[in-house]
Amino acid sequence: MKNYFNLLSSVQIFKGINEPELSAMLECLGAKKVNAAKGSFLLLAGEKAENVGILLSGSLQIIKENNEGERLILAALEPGQIFAEALCCAGITESPVSVMSTAESEVLLLKFSRILQSCSNSCEFHQKLLGNMLRLLAEKNLLLQGRIDLLGKGSLRSKVMSYLDSFESQKMPIRIPLNREELADFLCVERSALSHELSRMKKDGLIDYRKNEFYIL
């Protein structure tokens, strides 16, 4: 497990916990490393999530199938990210989503019940762990809230402005990390409709842009 220390120490859920403590904790938490072949599932919709997962290597997708059988990709996970934490914390008995490995992946599973209960060794870092967990959930909460604000905007134009405003703290050539198609997906609109609106906004003197460098005027 030690070869993953660098990665694990960068995982938000273990923030502020250093190596010797971490090793003890992993023991406490019933950590189990599993390998997932490409195309295999770490969690199926309908199951109960008993473990919080940490992706060590490879890649995962969080997938939701609607009643028409269409697969919607809710998120693509990279190494270091965690999954199923909200399901565990909420005690959901029938997961609405599945987790699929999209490559040969290594995953660390932590028993959620052990996260909650202070372990028999009563290791002093449970508190830190719980604080981290709270912070993670709360941050995601605020992130989701922001996304709802944005999606609730009536017009495509205000969605774009909201999106750009979310970078407000930074200096002006705003370099957005999404290409047009990804931005359109994020704003839940058509790519070409987005392009149309962007050029209208440029014509109206609201913004300027070249590829993914934007300026609010």
Added chain:
Amino acid sequence: MKNYFNLLSSVQIFKGINEPELSAMLECLGAKKVNAAKGSFLLLAGEKAENVGILLSGSLQIIKENNEGERLILAALEPGQIFAEALCCAGITESPVSVMSTAESEVLLLKFSRILQSCSNSCEFHQKLLGNMLRLLAEKNLLLQGRIDLLGKGSLRSKVMSYLDSFESQKMPIRIPLNREELADFLCVERSALSHELSRMKKDGLIDYRKNEFYIL
């Protein structure tokens, strides 16, 4: 404080904690009851939230002002509901929202730092409290996620269907708790556009409804 025991025991954050334990915990948590006059603010945008609030009586609104100075009401709280928990847990130093009392209100404030640290009395119910907190945040998380799914739907028709589907476990006359205007707000569309689409859906044989009783056909 005792006169609020019935209310407090129904507050999710105290679920599973009975009266004698609760009294001790409130001490632990530095609970402080404050009265808020109508129109006064319990938290201002830009401040740091240090306390988790529980509304005992009266009513509160969570308000966000955008850069055009328009006030958007994010939520209206009723007695028994809590607020500022996500801000506290995420350690946000500049709240993006304000909390205003819209009536003569009584509020219980709990120091967040005390929630996190196991208190000197090391009362055994901190663990339960933390578990409740995790659950609350996670449930809200999933709720928000569902709302994003819905808002991301392209058409008004699929928004309506998503909304109705969310009641799927229940038997058929689905009684929705919102009137047309509120439903329109929730779906982020115009009320009259919603009415138009509803009657089209009825004409197309997808649904039937009378006032707020709906049937999926």
Added chain:
DNA sequence: AAATTTCCGTGGTAAATACCACAGAAAAGA
């Protein structure tokens, strides 16, 4: 460099939704 692929803007049309106005139904009050 040439060829291929991906990305992006644009025109035009169809469809969806917003917006306005109004009227009847239902609910609340007097």
Added chain:
DNA sequence: TCTTTTCTGTGGTATTTACCACGGAAATTT
């Protein structure tokens, strides 16, 4: 009961967005 107010549906028009098709720019590959 009568009045008043709120809620809901509907018609009509304006606006917005989706959708399709295409071509040029930029990046990638050969």
